[in-house]
Amino acid sequence: MSNDTSYDTVLGKLAVELGLCTEDELKNSFKEQLARSGVNPVVLPNVMVDLGYLTSSQVDRLKSKIKETRGVPEQIPGYHIIGKLGKGAMAVVYKAKQISLDRIVAIKILPKRFTENPEYVTRFYKEGKAAAKLNHNNIVQAIDVGEAGGYHYFVMEYVEGKSIYDDLAAGKVFSEQEALDIVIQVAKALEHAHNNGLIHRDVKPKNIMINKEGVVKLADMGLARETSDIEAAKNEAGRAYGTPYYISPEQIRGEIDIDGRADIYGLGATFYHMVTGRVPFVADDPSDVMRKHLREELVPPDHINTSLSNGVSEVIEVMMAKRREERYNNAEELLADLNAVRAGQLPLQAHDKFDVSMLEKLEDGGEVQKMPESIDIEQEKALTNYRIVILMLSLVAAASIIGLIILTIKSCSA
Numbered sequence: 245m246s247n248d249t250s251y252d253t254v255l256g257k258l259a260v261e262l263g264l265c266t267e268d269e270l271k272n273s274f275k276e277q278l279a280r281s282g283v284n285p286v287v288l289p290n291v292m293v294d295l296g297y298l299t300s301s302q303v304d305r306l307k308s309k310i311k312e313t314r315g316v317p318e319q320i321p322g323y324h325i326i327g328k329l330g331k332g333a334m335a336v337v338y339k340a341k342q343i344s345l346d347r348i349v350a351i352k353i354l355p356k357r358f359t360e361n362p363e364y365v366t367r368f369y370k371e372g373k374a375a376a377k378l379n380h381n382n383i384v385q386a387i388d389v390g391e392a393g394g395y396h397y398f399v400m401e402y403v404e405g406k407s408i409y410d411d412l413a414a415g416k417v418f419s420e421q422e423a424l425d426i427v428i429q430v431a432k433a434l435e436h437a438h439n440n441g442l443i444h445r446d447v448k449p450k451n452i453m454i455n456k457e458g459v460v461k462l463a464d465m466g467l468a469r470e471t472s473d474i475e476a477a478k479n480e481a482g483r484a485y486g487t488p489y490y491i492s493p494e495q496i497r498g499e500i501d502i503d504g505r506a507d508i509y510g511l512g513a514t515f516y517h518m519v520t521g522r523v524p525f526v527a528d529d530p531s532d533v534m535r536k537h538l539r540e541e542l543v544p545p546d547h548i549n550t551s552l553s554n555g556v557s558e559v560i561e562v563m564m565a566k567r568r569e570e571r572y573n574n575a576e577e578l579l580a581d582l583n584a585v586r587a588g589q590l591p592l593q594a595h596d597k598f599d600v601s602m603l604e605k606l607e608d609g610g611e612v613q614k615m616p617e618s619i620d621i622e623q624e625k626a627l628t629n630y631r632i633v634i635l636m637l638s639l640v641a642a643a644s645i646i647g648l649i650i651l652t653i654k655s656c657s658a
């Protein structure tokens with residue numbers, strides 16, 4: 245009976261949480277249940293259906309939702325599940341206590357369909373172990389990987405805070421300095437991971453969290469992605485998989501030899517979104533977004549947000565070059581430019597990249613538009629002064645000539 249009561253409470257709360265009924269309707273239902281308990285005891289969902297607050301199919305859905313979240317985690321040995329933290333496109337994340345160390349952790353549980361692909365499972369363990377070896381203040385620490393009751397799970401550091409996605413979804417446009425501070429921390433996380441042979445493959449606002457102290461934490465490092473994700477995204481029109489706003493062209497093409505430059509692209513697209521308030525390529529359909537990543541020219545960020553410095557815009561454009569050869573070669577190069585721009589200096593690495601790509605295009609026989617010569621402001625000022633002096637001298641000369649002519653005419657007539 246007490247079990248029934250707690251189950252009713254969970255179901256009732258979930259119904260309110262999902263907006264199926266109001267808080268008051270739930271209270272009413274509990275009252276009604278109590279009233280009936282003497283003569284004809286009845287479970288809460290039945291009362292709610294009787295009162296017309298829920299339909300029976302809504303009750304069925306609520307029950308299966310509860311089953312889904314209850315059944316799975318109880319089977320993970322060594323951890324005590326406290327509650328659900330969130331749900332992404334492919335997994336559910338729970339808050340839990342690691343019993344041995346008496347600390348709070350986050351556990352990501354993968355759906356069973358992942359188990360059906362042995363290749364994926366092997367990669368999941370391999371990358372999970374590699375990630376657990378990383379140790380960096382800007383990376384959500386991977387703690388453990390395992391399998392229980394047919395589910396594979398990934399245990400990680402619990403981050404109390406929010407993600408960049410939360411801010412963007414609320415309509416925030418980051419200032420250049422604020423965005424630089426965040427992007428620099430992610431670039432440091434990538435530098436550490438790449439130097440240890442790990443590529444993230446899914447750098448995006450949802451995977452960049454900020455904890456209560458303001459420290460940036462890159463999440464899901466080492467969480468192997470399914471290679472078929474891209475195909476699935478193309479087919480499912482964004483229903484089951486997030487629309488690929490931040491994915492690199494080489495990942496879209498399904499190339500196998502992905503390297504750190506794919507993460508630099510993902511971070512560049514995230515940076516773009518942060519400072520312009522827009523994703524780099526917009527379309528209704530995921531395949532159109534992907535086509536644009538492959539072919540459409542990027543609108544420079546400073547054309548959208550004119551308050552951005554030239555330098556930051558250039559850095560983002562190099563990060564998001566379609567050909568990875570034209571991007572920063574690695575996170576170190578990127579960090580050099582990010583730090584330079586933050587200090588108000590020029591992004592020299594980006595300039596080098598630009599020169600090299602011009603040369604390559606020339607070698608390819610392609611036409612290269614010549615950049616306007618940079619104008620030296622001091623030279624320009626001197627030229628203007630010179631023009632003014634010449635003009636004044638000409639005026640004086642003209643006045644003297646006119647004066648002379650008048651004098652001549654006067655003396656002739658006299």
Ligand SMILES: Nc1ncnc2c1ncn2[C@@H]1O[C@H](COP(=O)(O)OP(=O)(O)OP(=O)(O)O)[C@@H](O)[C@H]1O
Pocket residue numbers: 329330331332333334335336337350352384400401402403404407450451463464486
């Ligand atoms: N280490 C963590 N600490 C605290 N909360 C977390 C942690 N990792 C994930 N979460 C929460 O769980 C939610 C689901 O995470 P998950 O990685 O499954 O999906 P996502 O990154 O939000 O989106 P997608 O599935 O589209 O990649 C996140 O939005 C976040 O709120």
Ligand SMILES: [Mg+2]
Pocket residue numbers: 332450451463464
């Ligand atoms: Mg995530």
